[in-house]
Amino acid sequence: MQDAITAVINSSDVQGKYLDSSALTKLKGYFATGELRVRAASTISANAAAIVKEAVAKSLLYSDITRPGGNMYTTRRYAACIRDLDYYLRYATYAMLAGDPSILDERVLNGLKETYNSLGVPVGATVQAIQSIKEVTASLVGPDAGKEMGVYLDYISSGLS
Numbered sequence: 001m002q003d004a005i006t007a008v009i010n011s012s013d014v015q016g017k018y019l020d021s022s023a024l025t026k027l028k029g030y031f032a033t034g035e036l037r038v039r040a041a042s043t044i045s046a047n048a049a050a051i052v053k054e055a056v057a058k059s060l061l062y063s064d065i066t067r068p069g070g071n072m073y074t075t076r077r078y079a080a081c082i083r084d085l086d087y088y089l090r091y092a093t094y095a096m097l098a099g100d101p102s103i104l105d106e107r108v109l110n111g112l113k114e115t116y117n118s119l120g121v122p123v124g125a126t127v128q129a130i131q132s133i134k135e136v137t138a139s140l141v142g143p144d145a146g147k148e149m150g151v152y153l154d155y156i157s158s159g160l161s
């Protein structure tokens with residue numbers, strides 16, 4: 001896993017240089033938003049279950065997906081779906097704290113699409129639920145932190161699509 005600091009240092013190191021001004025600007029931006037990121041992570045962790053619940057209510061409940069024949073039908077599959085959404089929120093929060101998406105590639109997206117396809121888990125509906133998580137989270141943490149979380153929730157959405 002990488003973070004905003006190691007990303008900038010690694011790319012300078014590859015070139016055998018000190019940090020140039022664009023690298024320094026990136027770092028400044030990251031440090032300036034540190035407090036915001038930590039506060040958002042704390043709010044999200046205190047409300048994670050409620051965020052997922054509300055996002056599911058907005059996007060998936062009362063649709064064909066939760067009825068017989070739908071992929072969320074049966075308690076086992078419903079619970080698997082909620083668990084997946086919990087993963088997405090938690091890993092997006094890690095990535096937001098790190099300021100870097102690499103943890104998502106390594107621990108979430110690696111092989112996920114293939115798994116979903118082989119189990120018949122609908123990707124479109126999953127992306128909709130992730131987009132609802134994005135909205136619910138933004139309404140809770142405010143627009144700036146919400147935008148930052150959005151970067152990583154979108155990253156998961158595009159990785160799945």
Ligand SMILES: CCC1=C(C)/C(=C/C2=NC(=C\c3[nH]c(/C=C4\NC(=O)[C@H](C)[C@H]4CC)c(C)c3CCC(=O)O)/C(CCC(=O)O)=C2C)NC1=O
Pocket residue numbers: 060065070071072077078080081082084085087107108112115119121122125126129
């Ligand atoms: C931390 C990284 C990680 C991820 C991301 C992960 C995802 C993941 N989701 C799975 C299943 C599943 N995922 C879903 C999810 C859904 N079905 C829907 O209709 C909804 C749209 C959607 C929820 C938004 C369902 C229903 C299953 C069970 C499918 C089945 O067994 O038939 C499976 C297959 C194994 C299992 O059932 O546990 C994996 C590996 N596992 C991991 O370790």
